[in-house]
Amino acid sequence: MADLFFESIEGVKKPYIDSLQRLLKQLRSPFAEGDDVGIKLHWGERGNRSFLPPDYAREIAAWLMDRGAKPFVFDTTVLYSGGRRTAQDSLNTAASHGYTAEFLECPVIIADGMDGKNVVSIPAGYKHFPTVQVCNIFEQAKGFVIFSHVKGHMVSLFGGAIKNLSMGFASRAQKQRMHSDYHPVLNKKKCTRCGLCVEICSTKAATISEPEYPKYDLKKCIGCAQCIAMCPEMALQIFWNSDMTVFQEKLVETAAAVWKKIQNKSVVINALLNITEECDCLPGKNHIIGRDLGFISGYHPVAVDEESLKKTGTDIFEKAHPGIPWQRQFTYAREIGF
Ligand code: SF4
Ligand code: SF4
Numbered sequence: 231m232a233d234l235f236f237e238s239i240e241g242v243k244k245p246y247i248d249s250l251q252r253l254l255k256q257l258r259s260p261f262a263e264g265d266d267v268g269i270k271l272h273w274g275e276r277g278n279r280s281f282l283p284p285d286y287a288r289e290i291a292a293w294l295m296d297r298g299a300k301p302f303v304f305d306t307t308v309l310y311s312g313g314r315r316t317a318q319d320s321l322n323t324a325a326s327h328g329y330t331a332e333f334l335e336c337p338v339i340i341a342d343g344m345d346g347k348n349v350v351s352i353p354a355g356y357k358h359f360p361t362v363q364v365c366n367i368f369e370q371a372k373g374f375v376i377f378s379h380v381k382g383h384m385v386s387l388f389g390g391a392i393k394n395l396s397m398g399f400a401s402r403a404q405k406q407r408m409h410s411d412y413h414p415v416l417n418k419k420k421c422t423r424c425g426l427c428v429e430i431c432s433t434k435a436a437t438i439s440e441p442e443y444p445k446y447d448l449k450k451c452i453g454c455a456q457c458i459a460m461c462p463e464m465a466l467q468i469f470w471n472s473d474m475t476v477f478q479e480k481l482v483e484t485a486a487a488v489w490k491k492i493q494n495k496s497v498v499i500n501a502l503l504n505i506t507e508e509c510d511c512l513p514g515k516n517h518i519i520g521r522d523l524g525f526i527s528g529y530h531p532v533a534v535d536e537e538s539l540k541k542t543g544t545d546i547f548e549k550a551h552p553g554i555p556w557q558r559q560f561t562y563a564r565e566i567g568f
Contacts, residue, residue, distance in 0.1 A: 231531070232539050238524040239503070245285045245471065246503065246522070253499070254293045261373045261496045263298030268371035270398055272305060272379060276313025276511030278491040280504045282379045284328040288376055290499070291336045299373070302337040302423050306365050306398065306415045307433075308406050309458075327365045334538060341365035346460065349401035356489035356566055357445060358480050358519045363404040373495030376531060380538050381506045385409075385477055387556035389509050390538050391498045391531035392563075396485035403456045404480040405444035408480040409492055414446050414457050420465035427457035427466065478558040489531060498534040500526045502541055507550040519546045532563045 237253040239246045245551055261267050269290055274281025282360055289305055294301040305324070308314045313323035317340035326331070331337050342348050342365040352367040379396040386393055397405055414427070415437070419466055428436045436448035436457055446457075458466040488494075505520035520542050528534045544556075562568075 233529040234526065234533060236524060236537070236541070239522050240524075245283055246524070247285060247525055248288050248445075250286055252298075252304070254290070257497055257527055259294075259297050259299075260293065260497065261297055261299040261426070261552075265299045265372035265495070266370060267294050267299045267301050267373045267375060267376045268367055269294075269301055269303045269336075269377055270305070270394060271303060271377045272394065272510050272543050273327045274510040275513050276323045276326070276509050277565075278516070279514065280506045280516040280518070281327055281510045282501055284330075284333055286501060286560055286562065287377065288334045290377060291334050294375070295335070295452065299532065300336075302339055302371075304339045304341040306342045306367075306400065307340060307402060308543040308568045309402050311346055311509075312513065312565065314511075316465075317346065324414055324531055327331040341367040346402055349403075350490060352487055354483055356486070358476070359407070359483045359487070362484045363401040363407075364399040364484070364488055365401060367399070367493055373424050374492050374497075376496060378500050379510060380500050380542065381504070381509055381516075382501050382550050383509045385474065385554070387479055387544075387551050387554040387558070388539065388542075390500050390535040392485045392535050392559060393481060394511065395488045395531055396481045398486055399488045402460070403458075404484060406458050406486075406551075408484060413451055414466040415450055416443060416446070417465050417467055418443050420463045422463055422465075424462065427461055428527065430456050430460055430489045432456070453487075473555075475555045478555060479562050482559050482562045482568060484568070485531060486563065486566055489568065493530075497527060497529060498526060498531050499539045500534050502526055502538060505542060505546070517550075519550055532560065532568060536560060552567070 235256045237249040292303040314320040342491045348366045351361045380390045383389045435447045438444040502523035504514035
């Protein structure tokens with residue numbers, strides 16, 4: 231508990247900058263002068279109205295600059311269509327939500343690159359994932375601030391630091407590996423027969439012969455999801471995993487692998503504000519299910535998420551998303567030494 235800090239928003243006017251400043255003052259900075267530090271956050275899907283305003287990220291960037299560090303803000307591209315599927319779309323969405331270099335006074339980047347290919351496999355060594363594929367950001371940043379908006383989620387119950395480290399760092403293929411049954415199924419109406427899925431399939435499971443549509447040999451397919459992630463037409467269907475417990479474990483494994491790489495120079499901050507039923511990946515006005523509480527920070531994502539749930543209570547999320555075995559995130563994190 232000594233390494234967890236909470237600052238309430240009681241008596242503070244929106245956007246609660248004073249609360250965040252008080253929190254940051256208490257934090258022990260692990261960053262050295264001149265360190266490039268990535269602030270990992272989610273600027274909200276195009277049309278989403280409950281994302282965190284950029285004022286907080288700007289405050290965190292200012293705190294880092296005061297310590298001589300060189301901050302930048304980043305996110306990764308996503309699997310589904312919308313305003314963040316491509317890097318350029320995502321940057322446009324960021325800008326429309328106020329996340330610009332001018333306002334933040336630091337760069338805003340897409341960590342898996344403008345083509346989604348700036349990714350790297352890092353060791354994991356767990357039962358679902360021997361390795362995980364994530365954005366290739368580890369050379370670019372000496373340290374990280376994992377800044378997460380705590381809110382509900384239809385598969386993980388809630389989204390906080392664990393989810394931000396996991397889905398947030400994951401390549402599109404890794405996102406698919408966590409979410410899905412992994413085998414591509416073709417929607418012929420969308421397919422232009424461009425052949426890219428065949429080109430990138432490492433096992434030769436995908437084949438195409440003119441003038442046919444591509445075929446996928448499920449005996450050879452290893453479920454790497456590259457074809458699904460990279461198809462320019464989104465002609466390969468994404469299947470969402472029906473085994474919720476496995477999803478929780480995969481989420482935790484990916485987060486744990488990333489954390490192993492960055493734990494020595496990272497801080498974790500959760501914002502218990504705009505607590506909505508669904509995540510910021512959905513467009514539109516999300517239903518608010520909890521009152522604004524404040525900011526929690528610390529040096530471990532599992533501890534910060536656990537403390538966040540103690541503050542919000544889990545009932546608000548369980549009522550919105552009944553039947554999700556979310557506790558598995560915490561029991562499994564302990565089992566694998568995360
Ligand atoms: S990459 Fe997509 S559009 Fe191109 S051939 Fe494969 S499924 Fe069709
Ligand atoms: S999921 Fe991977 S192995 Fe299977 S067809 Fe697609 S690219 Fe090939």
